[in-house]
Amino acid sequence: MSASVSAPVRVALDAMGGDKAPGEIILGAVQAAREYGIGVYLVGREEVIRAELAKHDTTGLDLPIVHTDEVIEMDDHPATAVRRKKNASMILALQLVRDGKALGAVSAGNSGAMMAASLFTLKRLPGVDRPALGGIFPTKDKACLVIDMGANTDCKPEYLQQFALMGSIYMERIFNVPSPRVGLLANGEEESKGNQQVIDTHKLLKQNAAKLGINFIGNVEGRDIPGGVVDIVVCDGFVGNVVLKLSEGLAETLLGLIRAEMTSSLVNKLAAAILKPGLRKVFKRLDYAEYGGVPLLGINGSAIISHGRSNAKAIKNAIRVARQTAETGVAQAIAEGLTRIEQSEQPQPEVQQVDK
Amino acid sequence: MSASVSAPVRVALDAMGGDKAPGEIILGAVQAAREYGIGVYLVGREEVIRAELAKHDTTGLDLPIVHTDEVIEMDDHPATAVRRKKNASMILALQLVRDGKALGAVSAGNSGAMMAASLFTLKRLPGVDRPALGGIFPTKDKACLVIDMGANTDCKPEYLQQFALMGSIYMERIFNVPSPRVGLLANGEEESKGNQQVIDTHKLLKQNAAKLGINFIGNVEGRDIPGGVVDIVVCDGFVGNVVLKLSEGLAETLLGLIRAEMTSSLVNKLAAAILKPGLRKVFKRLDYAEYGGVPLLGINGSAIISHGRSNAKAIKNAIRVARQTAETGVAQAIAEGLTRIEQSEQPQPEVQQVDK
Numbered sequence: 001m002s003a004s005v006s007a008p009v010r011v012a013l014d015a016m017g018g019d020k021a022p023g024e025i026i027l028g029a030v031q032a033a034r035e036y037g038i039g040v041y042l043v044g045r046e047e048v049i050r051a052e053l054a055k056h057d058t059t060g061l062d063l064p065i066v067h068t069d070e071v072i073e074m075d076d077h078p079a080t081a082v083r084r085k086k087n088a089s090m091i092l093a094l095q096l097v098r099d100g101k102a103l104g105a106v107s108a109g110n111s112g113a114m115m116a117a118s119l120f121t122l123k124r125l126p127g128v129d130r131p132a133l134g135g136i137f138p139t140k141d142k143a144c145l146v147i148d149m150g151a152n153t154d155c156k157p158e159y160l161q162q163f164a165l166m167g168s169i170y171m172e173r174i175f176n177v178p179s180p181r182v183g184l185l186a187n188g189e190e191e192s193k194g195n196q197q198v199i200d201t202h203k204l205l206k207q208n209a210a211k212l213g214i215n216f217i218g219n220v221e222g223r224d225i226p227g228g229v230v231d232i233v234v235c236d237g238f239v240g241n242v243v244l245k246l247s248e249g250l251a252e253t254l255l256g257l258i259r260a261e262m263t264s265s266l267v268n269k270l271a272a273a274i275l276k277p278g279l280r281k282v283f284k285r286l287d288y289a290e291y292g293g294v295p296l297l298g299i300n301g302s303a304i305i306s307h308g309r310s311n312a313k314a315i316k317n318a319i320r321v322a323r324q325t326a327e328t329g330v331a332q333a334i335a336e337g338l339t340r341i342e343q344s345e346q347p348q349p350e351v352q353q354v355d356k
Numbered sequence: 357m358s359a360s361v362s363a364p365v366r367v368a369l370d371a372m373g374g375d376k377a378p379g380e381i382i383l384g385a386v387q388a389a390r391e392y393g394i395g396v397y398l399v400g401r402e403e404v405i406r407a408e409l410a411k412h413d414t415t416g417l418d419l420p421i422v423h424t425d426e427v428i429e430m431d432d433h434p435a436t437a438v439r440r441k442k443n444a445s446m447i448l449a450l451q452l453v454r455d456g457k458a459l460g461a462v463s464a465g466n467s468g469a470m471m472a473a474s475l476f477t478l479k480r481l482p483g484v485d486r487p488a489l490g491g492i493f494p495t496k497d498k499a500c501l502v503i504d505m506g507a508n509t510d511c512k513p514e515y516l517q518q519f520a521l522m523g524s525i526y527m528e529r530i531f532n533v534p535s536p537r538v539g540l541l542a543n544g545e546e547e548s549k550g551n552q553q554v555i556d557t558h559k560l561l562k563q564n565a566a567k568l569g570i571n572f573i574g575n576v577e578g579r580d581i582p583g584g585v586v587d588i589v590v591c592d593g594f595v596g597n598v599v600l601k602l603s604e605g606l607a608e609t610l611l612g613l614i615r616a617e618m619t620s621s622l623v624n625k626l627a628a629a630i631l632k633p634g635l636r637k638v639f640k641r642l643d644y645a646e647y648g649g650v651p652l653l654g655i656n657g658s659a660i661i662s663h664g665r666s667n668a669k670a671i672k673n674a675i676r677v678a679r680q681t682a683e684t685g686v687a688q689a690i691a692e693g694l695t696r697i698e699q700s701e702q703p704q705p706e707v708q709q710v711d712k
Contacts, residue, residue, distance in 0.1 A: 242595060271626075
């Protein structure tokens with residue numbers, strides 16, 4: 001299966017970004033090229049990339065190198081790094097998208113910098129107040145998008161309404177969920193629950209959801225995220241970040257405790273060996289690598305921010321998602337959806353305060 | 357071991373509150389009376405309580421009944437119920453505390469109503485802006501108090517500072533943690549991280565912690581809660597509620613998936629049987645029943661709000677904690693600590709805005 005087509009379909013990859021760069025990152029690109037027939041621009045230090053590519057069979061794969069010496073490090077200050085390191089690998093990757101040479105960009109490097117660089121290079125879509133990170137959260141039986149997952153700590157109800165719209169479009173197009181269910185994260189299901197921000201957002205969504213094509217089902221609680229009650233959970237980036245990191249930490253702690261018990265004696269080890277294939281299925285479901293990375297939604301292009309710990313599989317999936325996000329027209333659909341928000345806002349009276 | 361002493365040491369229990377009332381609730385009281393020598397006022401319908409007590413050997417136990425026909429139901433609106441059902445079992449239990457007849461009150465009933473009734477009956481301590489719920493979160497190797505866990509959705513930095521103080525006193529006295537470590541929940545460890553509320557609270561705590569005897573170690577992230585990095589995690593009640601419910605939901609989902617794998621075949625069931633004692637240790641660590649209930653801190657007395665699903669063990673432990681909270685002088689220590697906050701506020705300039 002050769003990947004070459006007349007007009008190359010390529011994704012730009014920051015080959016230097018991530019804890020496991022360059023080895024796993026470049027391996028991920030090789031796998032994406034082979035499995036999905038996607039061309040990948042490998043952006044970074046040419047000799048390093050060449051040395052890695054030499055370890056694999058890349059016959060017939062479309063993996064052009066874009067050389068740069070500059071790299072944004074994990075501990076660089078995001079905004080400063082983006083301003084000073086104008087030729088950093090992640091920035092050049094994004095410029096390939098901006099210039100129409102790549103469908104999307106992927107980086108597992110400094111995520112704050114990747115966010116800032118995506119905004120700076122690709123710009124926000126007209127009408128978008130705040131681009132947001134949509135994180136995929138594994139649930140009992142499907143994926144749930146938590147948006148915002150950390151891009152915006154302080155949010156207005158209007159931002160959260162936009163998150164609901166952007167998340168709906170993403171889940172519809174990338175996860176093929178028809179009319180995805182949107183829940184607003186709160187401390188109770190009743191519409192009177194929430195902090196002031198959530199109470200106001202609930203009113204706004206209740207008023208506008210139908211017009212905007214958002215399948216808003218009301219408030220959801222923390223337990224409903226792993227419970228898989230909705231396809232999209234809307235929250236501000238402060239809460240979303242706590243949700244993400246708490247979940248990662250809790251799963252790690254819990255699995256660590258279980259693993260320790262399973263290896264605490266020879267008999268336990270033998271019993272655990274029998275259960276291993278089944279448990280591996282459980283662990284796999286919790287594996288962020290399955291989902292590849294997190295899209296920054298609301299920008300004019302496709303940028304995927306991968307976990308710093310990404311392995312080859314995560315990068316492979318991120319490359320697939322970057323292409324899919326571009327090809328299914330997520331950005332255009334968001335821009336169109338936002339004009340519906342603007343129209344719906346024109347003739348409406350101010351959001352009213354509900355008496356309590 | 358008889359429990360009678362000359363001046364009876366009693367806790368007041370809402371015998372009608374909880375999903376498993378009255379059976380498990382009253383059994384919990386019997387166990388507390390026998391194991392800890394605590395007298396327990398059983399507040400509720402006399403004939404129901406008598407019928408339950410008849411199932412157990414209560415010889416020598418101090419379990420007086422306080423009869424009332426009125427009960428606040430789980431689906432009653434908290435504030436309305438507290439106003440209308442003036443003789444409800446949880447309210448009478450709290451009045452026994454207010455009148456000096458009981459050391460503390462415990463209810464596994466409608467938690468919103470128990471909070472409202474505690475505030476209404478026992479009143480807040482002088483200087484307390486907002487009483488808060490301190491929830492015990494099981495971690496890798498110890499307990500962590502998350503405060504506030506749901507009493508206050510919108511908080512000012514001054515409230516969060518008080519939560520830090522109240523939580524410190526509770527962990528010191530009830531969990532015997534010397535100089536407990538306090539972390540402020542944020543989306544990153546750097547002091548520049550957080551929403552505006554958290555950034556302002558960080559500044560306030562940094563300025564005042566030493567004077568107040570709070571061992572403030574800075575910001576913590578979601579993953580640090582199960583990681584056991586600190587003894588107290590301070591957050592507003594909206595975030596705290598999300599943390600609590602997400603954790604419960606995630607643990608349930610994860611253990612459910614693992615359990616399903618372990619029983620998916622006869623061979624798996626046999627292997628699982630070998631691992632059972634070890635895994636039970638893990639599950640036990642996650643068992644809210646070990647901690648009994650959640651104190652409402654900042655009120656003039658000891659009120660423990662138990663989980664709706666409380667079993668006898670949870671109630672037994674809640675009764676123990678209610679007594680301990682009273683006997684170790686948690687409320688008095690909070691009141692004293694708050695005068696230190698007031699003193700520290702007198703000569704201080706306004707909290708300054710940090711340039712970003």
